[in-house]
Amino acid sequence: MRSGVQMSSGGSGGRSASATDPRLPSRALGARGSTVELDEVLRRRRMVRRYTDEPVSRADQEALVQAALRAPSAGSTQGLRLLVLSDEVDRARLWEATAWVPPDSQRARLGEHLRAAPLVIVPLCSEQAYRERYAEADKAWLPAADRWSTPYWYVDAAFSSMLILLKAVDLGLGAAFLAFPPRFVPRFRERFGVPEELEPIGLVLVGHRHPELGPSRRPEHRLPVEELVHRGRWGAR
Numbered sequence: 118m119r120s121g122v123q124m125s126s127g128g129s130g131g132r133s134a135s136a137t138d139p140r141l142p143s144r145a146l147g148a149r150g151s152t153v154e155l156d157e158v159l160r161r162r163r164m165v166r167r168y169t170d171e172p173v174s175r176a177d178q179e180a181l182v183q184a185a186l187r188a189p190s191a192g193s194t195q196g197l198r199l200l201v202l203s204d205e206v207d208r209a210r211l212w213e214a215t216a217w218v219p220p221d222s223q224r225a226r227l228g229e230h231l232r233a234a235p236l237v238i239v240p241l242c243s244e245q246a247y248r249e250r251y252a253e254a255d256k257a258w259l260p261a262a263d264r265w266s267t268p269y270w271y272v273d274a275a276f277s278s279m280l281i282l283l284k285a286v287d288l289g290l291g292a293a294f295l296a297f298p299p300r301f302v303p304r305f306r307e308r309f310g311v312p313e314e315l316e317p318i319g320l321v322l323v324g325h326r327h328p329e330l331g332p333s334r335r336p337e338h339r340l341p342v343e344e345l346v347h348r349g350r351w352g353a354r
Contacts (some may be wrong), residue, residue, distance in 0.1 A: 122182050122199045158286045165291025166230055168324030173236040177288050178203060181238065181323060184284035188277035191269035192256055196246030197277055198315055200239040208237055211320075214308045215301040231295065234322035239297075240278050241315040242270040274318045281321045291326035294319050 173181075178201060185199060202208050212232050247270045250256065256264075278294055285292035297305075297317045305317065343354050 122186075122201060154287075158283055162282060162286050164293040165324075165326050166227060166293050166322075167327040167329070168230070168234050168291065168322075169327055170233065171235070171325045173203065173290065173323055173325075175203075177290065178236060180288060181236075181281050181284050184280045185238070185240070185277045188273060188280050190273050191247065192250045194247050194250040194269070194273070196243040196250075196270055197274055198241040198243070199277075200241065200309060200311070200317075202237040202239070203235065208232075208234075210308050211237060211239075211305070214304045215297070215320075217298070230327075231293070231322060234293075234324045236323040238281055238321040238323065239317050240274045240281075240319065240321065241311065241317050242274040243314050244268065244270050244316070245314045246270070270316075271318060278319060278321055281323070285323050289325075290323055292321060292323045294321055296320075 182199060182201065186197070188197070190197065202211055217228075247268075251259070251264050282292045282294065297319050302317060305311065306313065311317075347353055
């Protein structure tokens with residue numbers, strides 16, 4: 118099974134990409150060394166949940182996809198697939214398939230903001246592809262109990278999702294990752310013809326940040342490094 122991308126139809130309008138090849142140095146953050154640029158991307162990354170109505174250009178879509186496909190793949194399994202939805206009709210089908218009833222007006226407004234994202238990328242993974250790959254001769258020597266210390270299909274799809282989030286910042290866009298409740302998966306598969314073996318791990322929303330978007334809502338809740346990092350042994354700072 119090889120990595121692949123399924124893209125919806127739709128116009129390419131909007132701005133052009135700052136770089137369509139993820140291997141090239143970014144130009145979105147200024148002419149500085151690559152290490153500094155990466156630090157700036159990491160610093161600026163946040164979950165953006167409100168967007169303008171400006172579409173994401175086809176060039177930027179391709180840059181995001183290419184970044185996603187650069188993610189690590191355990192055993193070179195390449196069990197990742199991407200469903201790219203840029204057309205308004207396709208996105209409407211997605212939101213209809215994953216419709217949920219908000220518990221209050223605040224969350225209803227948030228839902229409206231999220232559905233306004235002009236681009237949705239759905240990362241999908243195949244457990245079957247990984248199990249088949251790790252049954253091959255060069256991997257089968259591993260004891261079965263040791264092969265899946267964690268499900269690699271989810272790990273690799275998560276790597277890919279993070280690269281989309283980071284590349285969005287690099288392109289001057291905003292992005293967010295949303296959960297994909299399991300109860301919506303059968304209807305999603307039916308609407309989009311997704312094979313049974315592929316499981317969506319979430320939704321990555323991408324768009325141009327809304328100008329009224331304020332600072333992060335919970336910066337005061339970021340725990341200090343000393344509480345999160347242990348050096349040498351547990352409890353050592």
